[in-house]
Amino acid sequence: MDSYINIKVRVWRQAGPKAQGHFETYELNHIFQGASFLEMIDILNEQLIAEKKDPIAFDHDCREGICGMCSMYVNGHPHGPDSAITTCQLHMRHFHDGETITVEPWRSRAFPIIKDLMVDRQAYDKIMQAGGFVSVNTGGVPDANAIAIPKPVADEAMDAASCIGCGACAAACKNGSAMLFVSAKVSQLALLPQGKIEAAKRAKAMVAKMDELGFGNCTNTGACAAECPKSVSLANIARLNREYLCAKFQD
């Protein structure tokens, strides 16, 4: 049963991108275990404001696991200790009375810290702008049954498309590699007939942008897929490798 717990929260505080960061520990009493993790941070911020202190800056938006904004490294895991969820879907029942919870921002050179737990994830947007779209003129809306797509293929494309671009993969990777993100974005289009036409060009452009932005080289540790809130599979990385190598050998 959910009950009330007293906890300590050890949070990374950093005034700005260039400022020196440090950990600060706050005590929080009487937190309901049915509360979400972000609600707990809200309560902590209320407490800080009441004490006339600077509240903790953190990213959040939809709070239902679909926008990909929340980005906290909780007790050594991006999005916390539970699997296949975002930070906003994490609840306080995963923590016990008297526990010290360590909260850090994503740490990767391509994701510089803006303030406290907020990081700049525009690098992912830039990769998307490099080719993560379909530029085929599809004309009017075609009949839904005009292009038949096998169910397993459609399922795999949809699973790849479930990526919300939160950055947990690159944050968890010891190599700071964005391959799971890029491969999901390449796969969701490469699997479907409309996206196949530009598949080779897309793979080359997105990988080139990824390398340019300073992401690392994938060594298939699998930490990304293990921490991904949407359980995007490593099989996508193999598809990206295949698409890219085939495209390069054809050149």
Next chain:
Amino acid sequence: MWLKDSSIGRKFIMSITGLFLVLFLLFHGSMNLCLVIDDLFGTQGYNWICAMLGANWYAIIGTLVLALGVVVHFCYAIYLTIQNRAARGNDRYAVEARQEGVQWASKNMLVLGIIVIGFLVLHLINFWWKMQFAELTGIHTSMFDPQDGSAIVKGLFTNGWCGIIFCLLYMVWLAALWFHLSHGVWSALQTLGWSNLIWLKRIKVIGIIFATLAVGLFMIVVVYFLGVNIGQMIN
């Protein structure tokens, strides 16, 4: 050149050289097995292979290609690691938890690789120096005849306490090699794109089988001579 300038190109080089070295290991391991067979049945298989691979041009070219494979694999490993550490940035996480299903070996490939390379140097001094090198240059580097490879191996491993120490050192080497291959083989296949939702699980199993087979072939020889050596010491 995309093989140097793109991340997937660099990984492609790592996987190709890695797989090439695994194939060599399988050949070398099979050849070593002859040592045990020779010792048990009194045949001369190992020395016959040694003679064939002695100091002819094919063997020299083969050795050079092999050395090139090791050098490229090693240099790219260093290059990739430097880049990856830079990509990670200077700020480390205060708390780093283990992820479920992530192999320990996969996060320590460079360390394991350096252990393997370190022992490789010892191995070359132990055997290659006394066999192919001695044969090529005509310099006597040991008390053994460079043509009699079998005697050189037996001489090292069945030499009392010294033999036991070398057996144990080789076992540490082989253990590091097993861990390196347990991630390396499937990772190479994944990098080449030979994986999907179904084959991802299969290539991981294939990798473990390959690693066990390759390392097992070497291990049999070491364990056999360790047994022979201890037997001799007791008697």
